[in-house]
Amino acid sequence: MTKTIDKEAVPLLQVRGLTKYFGSFAANNGIDLTIAHGEIHALLGENGAGKSTLVKMLFGVLQPSAGEIVWTGKPQTVTSPGHARSLGIGMVFQHFSLFEALTVAENIALSLDPKIPLATIAEEAAALSRAYGLPLDPSSHVADLSVGERQRIEIVRALLQNPKLIILDEPTSVLTPQEADKLFETLFKLKAEGRSVLYISHRLEEVQRICDRATVLRHGKVTGACDPRRETPASLARMMVGSEVAAVHRADANVLGATLVDVRRLNVPARTPFAVTLKDVSLRVRAGEVLAIAGVAGNGQGELFDALSGEYPVADAETIRMRDKPVGRLGINGRRMLGAGFVPEERHGHAAVSDMSLSDNLLLSRSQSDRTAFLAGGFASVIRHDTIRSAAKRICDMMDVRKSGDDPAAASLSGGNLQKFIIGRELDRQPSILIVNQPTWGVDAGAASRIRQALIDLARSGSAVVVISQDLDEIFEVATNIAVISEGRLSQPFPAGELTLEKIGLLMGGIHDSTHGGETAHAH
Amino acid sequence: MLEAILLTIITAATPLVIAAVGELVTERAGVLNLGVEGMMIMGAVCAFAGSYLTGSPLLGVLCGIIGGALFSLLFGFLTLTLVTNQVATGLALTILGLGLSGQIGESFVGIPGVKLQPIVFPVLSDIPFVGPLLFKQDITFYLSIALIIGVNWFLFKSRTGLKMRAIGDNHGSAHALGINVIRTRYLAVMFGGACAGLAGAQLSLVYTPQWVENMSAGRGWIALALVVFASWRPWRVFAGGYIFGAVGILQLHAQAFGIGVPSQFLSMLPYAVTIVVLIIISHNRRTTLINTPASLGKPFVPDR
Numbered sequence: 051m052t053k054t055i056d057k058e059a060v061p062l063l064q065v066r067g068l069t070k071y072f073g074s075f076a077a078n079n080g081i082d083l084t085i086a087h088g089e090i091h092a093l094l095g096e097n098g099a100g101k102s103t104l105v106k107m108l109f110g111v112l113q114p115s116a117g118e119i120v121w122t123g124k125p126q127t128v129t130s131p132g133h134a135r136s137l138g139i140g141m142v143f144q145h146f147s148l149f150e151a152l153t154v155a156e157n158i159a160l161s162l163d164p165k166i167p168l169a170t171i172a173e174e175a176a177a178l179s180r181a182y183g184l185p186l187d188p189s190s191h192v193a194d195l196s197v198g199e200r201q202r203i204e205i206v207r208a209l210l211q212n213p214k215l216i217i218l219d220e221p222t223s224v225l226t227p228q229e230a231d232k233l234f235e236t237l238f239k240l241k242a243e244g245r246s247v248l249y250i251s252h253r254l255e256e257v258q259r260i261c262d263r264a265t266v267l268r269h270g271k272v273t274g275a276c277d278p279r280r281e282t283p284a285s286l287a288r289m290m291v292g293s294e295v296a297a298v299h300r301a302d303a304n305v306l307g308a309t310l311v312d313v314r315r316l317n318v319p320a321r322t323p324f325a326v327t328l329k330d331v332s333l334r335v336r337a338g339e340v341l342a343i344a345g346v347a348g349n350g351q352g353e354l355f356d357a358l359s360g361e362y363p364v365a366d367a368e369t370i371r372m373r374d375k376p377v378g379r380l381g382i383n384g385r386r387m388l389g390a391g392f393v394p395e396e397r398h399g400h401a402a403v404s405d406m407s408l409s410d411n412l413l414l415s416r417s418q419s420d421r422t423a424f425l426a427g428g429f430a431s432v433i434r435h436d437t438i439r440s441a442a443k444r445i446c447d448m449m450d451v452r453k454s455g456d457d458p459a460a461a462s463l464s465g466g467n468l469q470k471f472i473i474g475r476e477l478d479r480q481p482s483i484l485i486v487n488q489p490t491w492g493v494d495a496g497a498a499s500r501i502r503q504a505l506i507d508l509a510r511s512g513s514a515v516v517v518i519s520q521d522l523d524e525i526f527e528v529a530t531n532i533a534v535i536s537e538g539r540l541s542q543p544f545p546a547g548e549l550t551l552e553k554i555g556l557l558m559g560g561i562h563d564s565t566h567g568g569e570t571a572h573a574h
Numbered sequence: 575m576l577e578a579i580l581l582t583i584i585t586a587a588t589p590l591v592i593a594a595v596g597e598l599v600t601e602r603a604g605v606l607n608l609g610v611e612g613m614m615i616m617g618a619v620c621a622f623a624g625s626y627l628t629g630s631p632l633l634g635v636l637c638g639i640i641g642g643a644l645f646s647l648l649f650g651f652l653t654l655t656l657v658t659n660q661v662a663t664g665l666a667l668t669i670l671g672l673g674l675s676g677q678i679g680e681s682f683v684g685i686p687g688v689k690l691q692p693i694v695f696p697v698l699s700d701i702p703f704v705g706p707l708l709f710k711q712d713i714t715f716y717l718s719i720a721l722i723i724g725v726n727w728f729l730f731k732s733r734t735g736l737k738m739r740a741i742g743d744n745h746g747s748a749h750a751l752g753i754n755v756i757r758t759r760y761l762a763v764m765f766g767g768a769c770a771g772l773a774g775a776q777l778s779l780v781y782t783p784q785w786v787e788n789m790s791a792g793r794g795w796i797a798l799a800l801v802v803f804a805s806w807r808p809w810r811v812f813a814g815g816y817i818f819g820a821v822g823i824l825q826l827h828a829q830a831f832g833i834g835v836p837s838q839f840l841s842m843l844p845y846a847v848t849i850v851v852l853i854i855i856s857h858n859r860r861t862t863l864i865n866t867p868a869s870l871g872k873p874f875v876p877d878r
Contacts, residue, residue, distance in 0.1 A: 111750055132752035147747035149740045151864050160740055161751050164733040191864060322863070 060123040062087050062215060062246050063108075068117035070103050077103040079270040080117070085215065090237060090247045092257040092278055094290055095267035096494045101250050104267070105217050108248075109141045110134040122214075135161065140208030141217045148192050148200055155188040158207045171210075179206050182236050197347050198229045205236065216240065217248045222256060226346050227522075227555035234260050252290065254283045266290055287495070306530075307337030310483050310514035311358075312371040318357050318364055326350035328357065331540045333533060335514040337482070340505060341543060342529035343518045346558050350538040351518045352395065355487040358516065359392040360385045372483055383418040390483040391476035395491065395518075397465060401472045404461035408453070409435070409442040411460050412475055419479065441478065449474035450500060466497030473501050477508060484508060485516045490524060502528050522554060534558055579823060580707055584715060585781055587819030589614070589773035591718045593797035594804070594811045595725050596769020601801055602729060603762035604742040606871035608664025609649055611794025612671020613767050617642035617774025619675040622682055622785040631690040635713065635775045642771015643764045645671060650763040654756050657873045668794065676787045687783035690714070690776075714776040721769065726808040738762060742867030745874045755874055770794065803852035805862045810855055818848040 065083040069076060078100045085091045095101045106112040108119065110128035118125050121137055128134050134141070148157050155172040162171060172188035179186040184202040192200060201221060208216050218237075222230040237247055237260060251257055257264055258278045266274040266289040274289040311334065318328040328350055335341045345351055356362045357370065360382045364370060367378040377385050382392065398404045402411045413424055413433065424438050425431045439457060446453065449470040453463055460468055469490065476484055489505065490498035505528050509515045518535075519525050525532055531543040534557035541557050593610055600607050607613075620641025625634025649667050652658045693716065695709040729735040738758055741748040745755050773793070778785055796818060804810035825840040856862050 130752045131750060143750070147744075147750045149743040149747060151743040151866075151868065152736070152740060156736055156740075159733065159736060160748075160753070193864060322859075 061085060062122060064120040065104075065108070066118050066120065068104065068107060068119065069115050070100075070107060070112060071115045076270050078107070078114075081267070081270075081272055083265050083272070085246050085248060087214075087246060088241055088244045089262040090241055090249055090260055092261035092264035093248055093250045093267065094252060094254075094257060094264055094286065096252065096290055099267040099290070100270040101267055102219065103270075105141070105219060105248070105250065108134070109139060109217065135211050135213070138212070138214035139217065140211055140213035140215070141219070142201065142204040142208055142221060143219055148203060150193040151191070153189055153191055154186055154195075154203055157192060157203055158188075158210060161207055162210060174210060175206050178209055182206075182209065182239060183232060184236060198225055201225070201233075209240075213245065215246045215248060217250070219250045220252075221249075222251070222253065226558040227551055229346075230256070254278075254286045257286070258283070290495070306339050307512060309334055309336050310373055311335040311485075311516065313358070314369055314371075316357060316364065316369045318353060318362075320353075321362070326353050326538045328353050328538045331535075331538075333516075333540060333543070335483075335516055337512045337514055338509055339530045340509045340515045340517060340528050342525040342532045342546075343516065343535050343540070344522060344525050344532060344554055344558065345518075345520065345535035347520055349536050349558075351487060351520075351535060353538070354535065354540070355392075355394060355485065355518055358485050359394065361394075386416075386419040388483075389481055390485065391479060391481035393472055393476055393484070393486040393489065395487040397468050397472060398461070402460040402468060405459055407457045407459055408446070408463075408471060409438045409457050411471075412442050412445070413438050415475060416479070445471060445474040445478050448478070449504070464494075466493040469493050470497055470500060473504060477504055480511075481508075481513060483514050483516075485518075487518045489517060489519065490521065498524070522551065525554075577703060577706060579827065583816070583820045583823045584707065584711070586823055587816045588715050588718045589776045589781065589793055590797050590800060590818060591812055591815035592714065592721060592776065593770045593773035593794060594800040594815060595718075595721050595808055596766040596773075597797055598801045598804075598806055598808060598811055599725060599729075599738075599769075600762045600766035601870055602742045602806055602867055603738050603759050604745055604867050604869040604872065604874075605653065605759050605763055606660045606664065607646065607649055607653075607667070607763060607766055608661060608798065609646070609667025609671065609794075610766070610770050610797050611790055611792065612668035613642045613645050613770035614671075614774040614777070614794045614797075615675045615788070615790040616645045616671045617771030618778040618789055619679040619682075619774075619785060620771065621775030622679065622687055622778040625688050625690075625779060626682060626685065629688070631688045631779050632713070634688070634779055635690065635772065638771045638775025638778075639768045640771070642774060643768040646763050646767020646770070647760075649767070650760045653873075654759050654763070657875055660871050660873070672788060679785045679787065682785040683787070685784070687778060687785065689783040690779040712776075712780050714772065714780060717772065722808050722812045729808070739867075742869060745869045745872070749874070749876055755876070759874075770797075773797070800848070800852075803849060803856065805856040805865045806867065807865060810852065813855070814848055814852050817851050818844050821847045 061084045063085040065081055068078055068081040070078040081104055093101050093104070103112065107114045108128065110130045110133050119128060120126070126137065128137070155168055155175060158175050159168055159171050175186065175188050179202065184206060186199065186202050186206060192203065221233060225233065240247060249257070249261055258281070261278050264276055264278040265272060266286070268290060278286060313331060313333045316328055316331040320327045326349060331354060333341060343351065343354070357364050360377065360380050363381060364378045367376040370376070370378040372385060372388055372390055375388060377388065394400045403414065417424060424434055426434050442457060445451070451463070451467050451471045451474065453467060463471065473486070473489065484505070486505065489501050493501065502524060505515055505517060509530070517525070517528055526546060529546040532546050532549050532554070533543040534541040534554060536558055593614055597607065597610050617638040621634040621638030624637025625631040628634070645667070649663055652663045653660045690712040692710050692712050699705040699709040729739060737748070737753050741753060741755050741758055749755050774790060777789055782789065800811055800814040800818070804814050822844040825843045828835070829837050829840050
């Protein structure tokens with residue numbers, strides 16, 4: 051790696067004592083950060099550590115409560131994103147700030163000088179995307195593009211303004227390993243041109259691979275600044291989490307029992323123009339097995355979950371069987387009655403009603419399957435509040451859900467704690483089948499390991515578990531068998547021990563012919 | 575005969591087209607203003623009052639536009655600054671407009687109004703058939719055509735229009751890009767109000783040059799429906815307005831002619847035909863989805 055850090059004496063960006071209060075809560079507390087010219091600088095931290103707040107202040111979206119931002123030696127008040135761009139700061143957001151209804155060129159035009167004609171912008175964007183190896187068609191609508199392509203738009207948009215510093219917020223969370231490799235090549239190209247990159251991530255392996263220096267945040271404070279290549283993943287994780295993360299104990303080869311979930315040649319047409327068509331999906335999960343389904347977002351995971359959970363029943367009852375009964379045309383409650391449990395991807399508004407209390411949320415999902423326990427008086431269906439509240443308490447104790455008050459609204463819990471409650475709500479029934487979509491999305495490491503352990507334990511006790519996830523680390527942690535979903539097709543399952551990251555990546559990219567794998571492995 | 579019928583169709587379609595294209599701009603910016611009927615009737619009474627008091631129907635038109643815009647400003651203040659619910663506020667605006675206009679117009683009832691005179695293009699207006707239809711019309715007709723062309727150009731060719739569509743699609747991202755969401759929405763709401771006011775002025779100065787309480791007679795609601803069925807495209811709004819106007823006039827003639835179809839069925843026709851035609855136009859769900867403002871009706875509060 052070339053040494054370019056000391057190219058100029060004045061650092062590109064210096065942040066001193068930056069503080070941001072939301073009410074009385076300090077999201078950022080006295081942050082110090084220095085970024086030199088031509089370096090890739092990592093900003094590490096858990097979800098909720100304050101990374102997003104910090105970069106929003108750097109990019110002028112939020113105004114700091116205290117502290118200063120010094121840009122190329124001069125103190126600056128970054129008043130707006132437009133101001134940040136004019137200083138030479140570009141940003142690629144994690145949740146893309148793109149407009150789905152507009153074309154690629156129109157999206158880019160919105161952040162540029164209005165005097166430049168659209169046709170010129172389209173040409174420049176196409177030229178730039180070729181130069182940096184980020185192929186794009188300026189006239190296509192964003193709604194039709196994959197997540198990886200959308201990210202390219204953001205990067206090209208940032209580059210068109212010739213920035214000195216590019217901030218990337220969790221860029222690889224939506225990419226296949228191969229797409230990520232391409233992104234890293236682009237980043238190295240930028241670095242070679244003397245630009246700096248602020249790389250926000252919680253993926254340690256990546257940070258060690260591409261970053262020159264790292265600043266670690268926890269609870270809004272800097273807990274470490276280091277050269278990530280001299281650290282071990284464990285020491286970096288300790289700085290991020292504060293204490294050692296409990297390692298998940300894998301089941302040693304469970305004895306697999308009877309087939310509990312059997313899906314044969316499931317075809318589901320797309321419900322909306324932006325949805326994915328499921329093609330010939332077959333899967334089989336036996337008692338004691340965790341089947342993990344890997345894939346990049348938007349390849350049919352949501353559609354598959356909808357079909358498995360019965361949120362949208364399918365035309366032919368026989369294509370989905372659970373515990374030897376055809377369930378294809380049953381709704382969620384019908385499948386729950388057979389002993390299945392489901393956890394959808396979105397916590398708020400899907401798995402839970404945000405403004406309702408935990409006990410109400412418990413009743414909503416289990417009012418049919420636990421009718422005799424939760425409702426009294428036959429037809430009158432009188433709610434047994436005491437029973438439900440004690441059940442909610444039992445779930446909170448079991449999953450270590452941290453909350454304020456006895457029975458708070460779902461919205462008042464942090465993402466991780468609410469997710470623990472939602473998973474616990476299903477586990478509490480001892481389901482013989484559990485189907486989970488993105489179990490630990492946006493959840494802190496502590497809660498994530500708790501949830502993964504619970505999934506493994508459930509399988510060990512003889513249930514069939516399906517985990518749909520985009521997090522490969524998670525998949526390798528929990529899975530007995532792994533299948534990959536790509537463009538609505540599901541690969542055959544592979545035993546977790548036999549799959550490499552390389553091979554999964556190829557499957558995620560849509561190459562189903564498994565003979566290509568392993569041989570092309572390159573050194574990391 | 576045909577020429578006379580076509581003239582009445584144009585007069586019937588013009589207020590719908592004007593009000594709908596104004597609401598189209600409002601909704602493209604992501605604001606759902608259900609108060610079109612109320613703004614329209616306020617425009618009608620202000621226009622009548624203006625022309626009656628000054629003696630000039632042209633100044634009356636101006637009063638109608640200003641009246642509609644000011645009335646929509648109330649809606650803007652409530653929904654954009656105070657972030658009230660857009661649906662409820664829009665409905666309230668309609669009820670308020672109908673009541674308030676009746677109050678203002680009480681003394682005008684029964685007074686003969688001044689009709690807005692046509693602007694005659696020399697030479698062109700002498701072309702047989704086409705001339706009187708297209709070049710011997712009052713100013714509201716010319717404005718309705720200019721508005722359709724202008725709005726279409728503004729939304730899809732100008733950079734400001736692009737920003738407005740961006741706000742309508744995703745106001746959070748637009749804000750993050752540094753676009754002033756609230757200010758743009760105020761302007762869009764007031765443009766919609768001004769158009770509704772102009773449409774109202776056409777009613778009380780051209781369509782039936784007098785003041786009658788509730789004289790908008792549900793046209794504001796038709797305009798609202800046109801916007802949705804036209805999938806937020808100006809030329810489709812234009813087509814929808816004329817289909818509705820044409821079928822409405824033709825069924826009146828059919829009723830007068832006494833063909834053996836129940837009159838209720840004929841009265842229903844304009845609604846049914848317009849809906850069917852526009853549904854056929856917008857059958858392509860992908861285009862409809864691309865054109866539907868995704869943040870329509872959603873409140874926006876910038877985080878500080």
